[in-house]
Amino acid sequence: MLEIKDLRAGYEGVEILKGISLSVKKGEVHSIMGPNGSGKSTLSKIIVGHPLYEVMGGSVQYEGQDLLELEPEDRAQNGIFLAYQYPVEIPGVNNAEFLRMAYNAKLKKEGKEEVDPLDFEEILSEKMKILSMDKKYRERSVNDGFSGGEKKKNEILQMAILQPKLTILDEIDSGLDIDALKVVANGINKLKTPDKAMIVITHFPRLLEYIQPDYVHVLSAGKIITSGDKNLAHELEAKGYDYLLAKA
Amino acid sequence: MNNQTKQTDVHDVLKDREYKYGFVTEVETDTLPKGLSEDVVRAISQKRNEPDFMLEFRLKAYQQWLKMTPPAWPHLKYPPIDFQDISYYSAPKKKEKLESMDDVAPEIRETFEKLGIPLSEQKRLANVAVDAVFDSVSVATTFKKKLAEVGVIFCSISDALHDHPELIKKYLGSVVPVGDNFYAALNSAVFTDGSFVYIPPNTKCPMELSTYFRINTEGSGQFERTLIICDKNSQVSYLEGCTAPTFDTNQLHAAIVELVAHEHADIKYSTVQNWYAGDPETGKGGIYNFVTKRGKCEGDHSKISWTQIETGSAITWKYPSCILKGDYSVGEFYSVALTNGIQQADTGTKMIHIGKNTRSSVISKGISADRSSNAYRGLVKVLKSAKNARNYTQCDSMLVGDKCSAHTFPYIEGANHTAQLEHEASTSKISEEQLFYFQQRGISKEDAISTIINGFCKDVFQQLPMEFAVEATRLLTLKLENSVG
Numbered sequence: 016m017l018e019i020k021d022l023r024a025g026y027e028g029v030e031i032l033k034g035i036s037l038s039v040k041k042g043e044v045h046s047i048m049g050p051n052g053s054g055k056s057t058l059s060k061i062i063v064g065h066p067l068y069e070v071m072g073g074s075v076q077y078e079g080q081d082l083l084e085l086e087p088e089d090r091a092q093n094g095i096f097l098a099y100q101y102p103v104e105i106p107g108v109n110n111a112e113f114l115r116m117a118y119n120a121k122l123k124k125e126g127k128e129e130v131d132p133l134d135f136e137e138i139l140s141e142k143m144k145i146l147s148m149d150k151k152y153r154e155r156s157v158n159d160g161f162s163g164g165e166k167k168k169n170e171i172l173q174m175a176i177l178q179p180k181l182t183i184l185d186e187i188d189s190g191l192d193i194d195a196l197k198v199v200a201n202g203i204n205k206l207k208t209p210d211k212a213m214i215v216i217t218h219f220p221r222l223l224e225y226i227q228p229d230y231v232h233v234l235s236a237g238k239i240i241t242s243g244d245k246n247l248a249h250e251l252e253a254k255g256y257d258y259l260l261a262k263a
Numbered sequence: 264m265n266n267q268t269k270q271t272d273v274h275d276v277l278k279d280r281e282y283k284y285g286f287v288t289e290v291e292t293d294t295l296p297k298g299l300s301e302d303v304v305r306a307i308s309q310k311r312n313e314p315d316f317m318l319e320f321r322l323k324a325y326q327q328w329l330k331m332t333p334p335a336w337p338h339l340k341y342p343p344i345d346f347q348d349i350s351y352y353s354a355p356k357k358k359e360k361l362e363s364m365d366d367v368a369p370e371i372r373e374t375f376e377k378l379g380i381p382l383s384e385q386k387r388l389a390n391v392a393v394d395a396v397f398d399s400v401s402v403a404t405t406f407k408k409k410l411a412e413v414g415v416i417f418c419s420i421s422d423a424l425h426d427h428p429e430l431i432k433k434y435l436g437s438v439v440p441v442g443d444n445f446y447a448a449l450n451s452a453v454f455t456d457g458s459f460v461y462i463p464p465n466t467k468c469p470m471e472l473s474t475y476f477r478i479n480t481e482g483s484g485q486f487e488r489t490l491i492i493c494d495k496n497s498q499v500s501y502l503e504g505c506t507a508p509t510f511d512t513n514q515l516h517a518a519i520v521e522l523v524a525h526e527h528a529d530i531k532y533s534t535v536q537n538w539y540a541g542d543p544e545t546g547k548g549g550i551y552n553f554v555t556k557r558g559k560c561e562g563d564h565s566k567i568s569w570t571q572i573e574t575g576s577a578i579t580w581k582y583p584s585c586i587l588k589g590d591y592s593v594g595e596f597y598s599v600a601l602t603n604g605i606q607q608a609d610t611g612t613k614m615i616h617i618g619k620n621t622r623s624s625v626i627s628k629g630i631s632a633d634r635s636s637n638a639y640r641g642l643v644k645v646l647k648s649a650k651n652a653r654n655y656t657q658c659d660s661m662l663v664g665d666k667c668s669a670h671t672f673p674y675i676e677g678a679n680h681t682a683q684l685e686h687e688a689s690t691s692k693i694s695e696e697q698l699f700y701f702q703q704r705g706i707s708k709e710d711a712i713s714t715i716i717n718g719f720c721k722d723v724f725q726q727l728p729m730e731f732a733v734e735a736t737r738l739l740t741l742k743l744e745n746s747v748g
Contacts, residue, residue: 063703066695091705103700106691107718109639116714120705156718173704 016041016063016180016212017082022073024061030071031057033237039181042209046223046248047216049234050256055216056100058234059183062214063097064090077181091117092124094180098170098187105157110169111139113157118176125133142175163190164199171202178206183214188222200225220252235260282654294483295352304452307352311421311455316432324451327442334445337609338638338670339578341513341551342721343498350513351453353483392417394458394474396487404458406470414463415499417472420488423459430461434492438521438559438586446553446580450486454519457487460499460526468499471728475504476518484515487548491521493528499727500531502664513541513577517553526562526589531570533727534583534734543604543633549577554584560592560618568595569612571728572735577606582640584613587621587649598722601716601739602635602667611641611672612681616649616682625656628720631667638670643684645677652679658688661719663712691719713739 017039025031031054039045047055047100060068062075064087075082082090105113111132118138119129130138139153146168156164167187174182184203188196195211203226215226223231223245231247232239233256241247241259293310295303304325308318333344392406394417410417416427424431441451460475472491493499498550503520516538524530541549552575558567569583585594596612623643631637643654660669671688693715701711717724717736724732 065699087699087702088705088707097703099700103696104696104699105715105718107695107716107721108714113701113714115706116701116706116710120707124705177704237399 016078018074018076020074020076022058022061022075023071023193024057024068024073025071026057026068028069031237032061035074035239037232037239039212039214041212043230044207044213044226044228045217046226046228046231046245047214047234048218048220048248048251051218053234054237055085055234056185059097059185059214059216062090062183063087084214088120096174096177096179096182098167098174098182098184100186102157102158102161102166102170104161106159108157109153110155110157111135111153114139114173114176117173118174119135121177138176142172145175145205146172147198148172149195164192164195165217167191167195167199168202171199171206175202175206176251178211180210181212181214182206184226185216186218188217188219194197196222196225220248222250231257267412267517270536279522291506293352293354294350297350298347299349299453303351306324306339307453307455310352310354311424313424314428316428317424320436321452323329324441325453328445328448328452331442331445331448334580337580337640338636338672339580339607339609341578341607344515344551346449350483351486352455354455362407372373377745388521392470392472394419394472396456396458396474396476413466413469415466415468416459416461418459418488420454420457420459423490427459427461430484431459431490434490434521434523435488436521438523438557439519439555441500444555447519447555450488450519450555452567453484454486454488457518458470458489458491460489460491460501462493462497462499464494464525465496466494467497471502472642473504486517488519489521491530491532492523493525493530493565495525496527497525498529500593501533502731503532504537504730513547513549513551514539515551515553518555518575520554520556520583522558522567524560524562524565524567524589524592525556527564528562529566529568530558531568531728532556532558532583533570533572533731535572535731535738536575536579537738538689540575540606541577546605549606550575552576552580553580557586557613558584558594558595559586560589560621562592563589563618564591565589566593566595568593568597568726570597570723571599571610572723572727572738573598573600573608573610574738576608579606579608579610581610582612582642584615585623585651586617587623588617588619590618591620591622592618593621595726596625596627596641597726598621598627599630599720599723599735599739600628600637600639601630602637603632604635605633606635608636609638609640611639613642613644614654616645616652616654616677616679618650619650621649624654625658626722627656627658629658629660630663630716630719630725631660631669632663634666634744635710636668636670638672640672642674642676644675644693645679645684646681647679649677649679650681652682654682654684656684656686658686659719660688660690660693661716662690662692 019035019037022032022035049055070083114133122129148168228245232242304321308321344740404418439447444450462468516662522530538550541547560567567585573579587594594614600608600610602608612625625641627639629637629639639658645652658671673686698708698711724735
């Protein structure tokens with residue numbers, strides 16, 4: 016599904032990713048772990064095509080096509096979704112309407128008919144129930160004045176609506192208390208199907224107790240220094256990054 | 264990619280799409296030579312076959328105008344206007360008497376159809392009566408008969424002068440005196456036509472009334488006036504739309520709108536202004552819009568509500584105001600002003616509280632893009648007599664890019680300690696991160712911008728009559744859409 020080869024990329028001319036290769040297949044859950052500043056977020060921004068981040072070398076193939084050629088909205092419409100570490104607030108724009116716009120953009124891409132607000136209401140209600148989200152969040156502005164936990168739930172709600180093929184969860188656990196984390200992780204797990212893939216970016220191994228990865232990669236100073244299965248996360252939890260970095 | 268190139272991206276998206284109303288209609292006109300003098304004022308009055316009191320009104324205004332100078336206080340920059348280089352009368356030649364709408368010159372009918380305002384009997388807008396004003400002259404008024412059945416008078420000012428001179432004599436200039444300001448004095452001296460509305464007591468006007476203003480002739484100023492009188496316990500909703508052709512020279516538009524609301528009367532006046540804004544790089548050819556709009560809440564419990572969507576003109580100078588004379592009268596002002604290219608707007612309102620328990624609310628949304636300048640100027644004045652007066656003012660600005668500017672000039676005058684005045688203001692920016700968030704969800708940048716802008720203006724759009732709310736949303740989106748789209 017996603018084939019990253021020797022990717023070098025950065026921000027404002029500074030190279031942050033120094034040759035990353037990663038292969039993600041359908042149904043797989045990959046976790047990218049690493050200390051602050053290791054390039055985890057840069058990797059996610061490059062995959063979704065954030066305009067402030069710059070590709071300096073290497074290639075990224077998605078479903079057989081050159082991903083780096085595509086506009087950000089085309090990547091999204093092709094099924095790539097980023098759950099933000101810090102979701103953006105958009106005052107004045109109704110949350111339900113925003114979700115419907117995104118949903119319709121996807122339907123349009125698939126050549127299907129767009130849905131009107133009434134039909135969308137049903138789809139939305141059902142998904143909000145899964146995340147035990149209060150109905151009031153439909154009527155509020157996108158993320159505007161939401162608490163940290165509400166914002167993260169809203170990200171997962173968008174994921175539930177859009178049913179992306181490849182989801183990147185960028186530090187979805189940050190700022191969440193244990194109860195909120197359980198609800199969010201539970202929501203994510205319900206969305207897992209054999210034809211979808213996920214990249215879980217996290218600083219803390221704790222999240223991986225709730226979202227079980229098939230592969231764990233440790234990123235440090237812009238390179239993957241070691242890869243393994245979920246036991247690598249346990250090892251990290253027990254011994255910390257320093258131990259791994261020294262070993263590498 | 265650095266920040267500089269990023270900024271240009273937003274501008275590209277915001278580049279004004281081509282002004283689609285920029286065509287000129289070939290039509291035979293009766294135009295006076297350029298220049299203004301007492302003889303010109305007399306000639307205009309004579310051409311329109313006016314009663315004596317009207318000529319006196321004009322001459323009084325002209326004498327006052329001679330002593331006045333253009334206002335220098337607005338936050339606007341433009342070269343001085345040569346008032347002798349303007350033609351003060353231009354009217355399409357027409358048959359002596361229009362028997363039916365189908366007598367309107369076909370070129371003019373086609374012009375209005377192209378603008379989406381069909382005048383022919385069969386294709387009229389459902390439930391909206393239209394007075395079509397072409398170069399300051401009313402060329403057609405639809406649904407006249409149907410309105411007359413309930414006693415509503417809707418006609419051109421010229422017709423009203425002949426058919427209802429007593430109403431014109433009583434009300435014209437009663438809200439905006441002839442010497443009110445430089446441009447009002449000019450208008451009072453040379454205005455050619457406009458719309459007149461009278462709603463008799465205890466009548467809810469059965470349909471929306473609307474005037475559509477079209478400037479056509481190059482080098483002629485547009486000076487029309489609108490007079491709306493709403494008698495006791497009556498109600499009317501009025502909409503004004505404006506477009507102009509694309510010319511190389513700036514055109515002056517100096518109009519007056521006067522509203523009078525008697526006891527328990529309710530007037531709602533909405534404007535969608537889309538005059539030609541001029542070349543986005545140089546501003547060449549845009550309309551200079553210097554307009555005086557004022558409503559008087561004469562009777563107790565009367566209400567006047569202004570809603571304006573200002574998207575066009577090179578320069579906008581207008582302050583739709585309310586004189587709240589009657590006790591418990593209510594004044595409202597809802598405004599969206601969008602400036603792009605090098606457009607300049609200095610707009611706002613005046614709420615003058617005279618009666619007891621008068622209330623006013625002001626919601627102003629200014630959007631500035633590219634290198635434009637957008638100023639809100641508002642006065643809330645509370646007289647001693649206005650016990651328990653209340654005002655709420657909310658003034659929000661949105662900046663798109665970093666070369667534009669937004670300014671707020673709120674003035675409060677009043678010595679009344681029972682008054683409650685509230686003022687809120689905010690400035691926001693459309694950020695790259697917001698736009699990217701939309702894009703990451705599969706929504707294009709263009710759609711993202713128009714969604715954010717429409718969200719920002721929601722409170723004002725809600726005030727527009729249903730038929731026009733959709734139109735306003737569309738207009739704003741078009742104004743901000745990338746021509747490539």
